[in-house]
Amino acid sequence: MEQHEIRRPLLGMTLAELETVAAEAGLRKFAAKQIARRLYVNRARSIDEMTELPKASREWLSEHYCVGLQAPIKASRSADGTVKYLFATRGEDFDFLTSGKGGRDVEAVYIPDRDRATLCVSSQAGCKMGCKFCMTGRQGFHGDLTAAGIINQIFAIPESSTLTNLVFMGMGEPMDNIDEVLKALEVLTAPWGLAWSPKRITVSSIGKLDSLRRLLDETKVHVAISVHSPFPAERESLMPIEKAFPVTRVMEFLRDYDFAHQRRLSAEYIMWGGVNDDMCHADALGRLLRGLDCRVNLIRFHAIPGFEHQTASTAVMERFRDRLNELGVTATIRASRGEDIEAACGMLSGESAGETH
Incomplete structure (x- = not known):
């Protein structure tokens, strides 16, 4: 991945969209709720914090997606x-x-x-x-x-x-x-x-x-x-x-x-x-x-x-x-x-x- 490649943020995704992402990552459907919980309840700042997911899946997600939090300027x-x-x-x-x-x-x-x-x-x-x-x-x-x-x-x-x-x-x-x-x-x-x-x-x-x-x-x-x-x-x-x-x-x-x-x-x-x-x-x-x-x-x-x-x-x-x-x-x-x-x-x-x- 290039240093400044734009990855799609997971933040703002609906459960249906997260189910699609989970399928792309080779995860079962219920993983979408795990991702949603990390995003919206636990307020995860990185995909690495989603420890319920297998390491290989987290690595794949990190290559293609990001959490998407950006601090105010x-x-x-x-x-x-x-x-x-x-x-x-x-x-x-x-x-x-x-x-x-x-x-x-x-x-x-x-x-x-x-x-x-x-x-x-x-x-x-x-x-x-x-x-x-x-x-x-x-x-x-x-x-x-x-x-x-x-x-x-x-x-x-x-x-x-x-x-x-x-x-x-x-x-x-x-x-x-x-x-x-x-x-x-x-x-x-x-x-x-x-x-x-x-x-x-x-x-x-x-x-x-x-x-x-x-x-x-x-x-x-x-x-x-x-x-x-x-x-x-x-x-x-x-x-x-x-x-x-x-x-x-x-x-x-x-x-x-x-x-x-x-x-x-x-x-x-x-x-x-x-x-x-x-x-x-x-x-x-x-x-x-x-x-x-x-x-x-x-x-x-x-x-x-x-x-x-x-x-x-x-x-x-x-x-x-x-x-x-x-x-x-x-x-x-x-x-x-x-x-x-x-x-x-x-x-x-x-x-x-x-x-x-």
């Missing part, structure tokens, strides 16, 4: 305990992209909050959606992350074993990389994997309906929809995807699913002063969500270069929240975290790529 720590990690997507001996040109690192953000420890993970390098207020969208699309690249963000940080919750709200649109996201979710929730409850995981989306249907049908994770304006023309000016997937159609589609017991539905709503923060918007948002068991997360905007809007004031956000609650829509203001460490998604990777901000 940078960490920025906030005074409030938040940590933003930067991960390479390609190196001399690894590749965490299924497609795309590469050349862009990805971010994951660790957010401790009393008895909760949440990790916000990325599903793509860059993004195709082009939302005007998103630093990641400004960077363009650089590739889809493999399930290994997604799971690596969870396993490679020092706080990995203390995580209580996971949100797919980092770089990229998860529904635009649905195959790999679903594989990662299977690893996270399956009994042979991490065996997490789906209630510990939230996946965010702009509302790409074909993939969203698969997520809802094939998993029980919580779902968050990026709304940001209840008015179609205004939303399209901020989020071009509104033209292909109008938010009214997305919400109508979601009414066919039960969010009262199996999972939680939330609407993400970034608030900009003098733009989408008046009572007219609150009332329209209430009408948009009527009949849905949906809570609203009101979000302070982390300013990015070249975007003219600024975050709404706390007093205005509180009035907006109170109005939604009066309308029977549960609304809360999300606590702002990590503002001193390039908090807006995409800022750290942009800095790493040499972009100014």
Whole structure:
């Protein structure tokens, strides 16, 4: 084997894929569960640690595969305990992209909050959606992350074993990389994997309906929809995807699913002063969500270069929240975290790529 030959990572593989690997190595089918246990329960860092397997099989596996763990290349720590990690997507001996040109690192953000420890993970390098207020969208699309690249963000940080919750709200649109996201979710929730409850995981989306249907049908994770304006023309000016997937159609589609017991539905709503923060918007948002068991997360905007809007004031956000609650829509203001460490998604990777901000 050449010194820098890229071997396929075992990390992120489903049990069915590991059964194929076991067969290739001349192992019986049950060896796949042994490999899975070493990967996802024991957190093995090398194939040599899989001592249940015969030495010859371990040697063969080491020639063709690797565990696939890659440490973050940078960490920025906030005074409030938040940590933003930067991960390479390609190196001399690894590749965490299924497609795309590469050349862009990805971010994951660790957010401790009393008895909760949440990790916000990325599903793509860059993004195709082009939302005007998103630093990641400004960077363009650089590739889809493999399930290994997604799971690596969870396993490679020092706080990995203390995580209580996971949100797919980092770089990229998860529904635009649905195959790999679903594989990662299977690893996270399956009994042979991490065996997490789906209630510990939230996946965010702009509302790409074909993939969203698969997520809802094939998993029980919580779902968050990026709304940001209840008015179609205004939303399209901020989020071009509104033209292909109008938010009214997305919400109508979601009414066919039960969010009262199996999972939680939330609407993400970034608030900009003098733009989408008046009572007219609150009332329209209430009408948009009527009949849905949906809570609203009101979000302070982390300013990015070249975007003219600024975050709404706390007093205005509180009035907006109170109005939604009066309308029977549960609304809360999300606590702002990590503002001193390039908090807006995409800022750290942009800095790493040499972009100014």
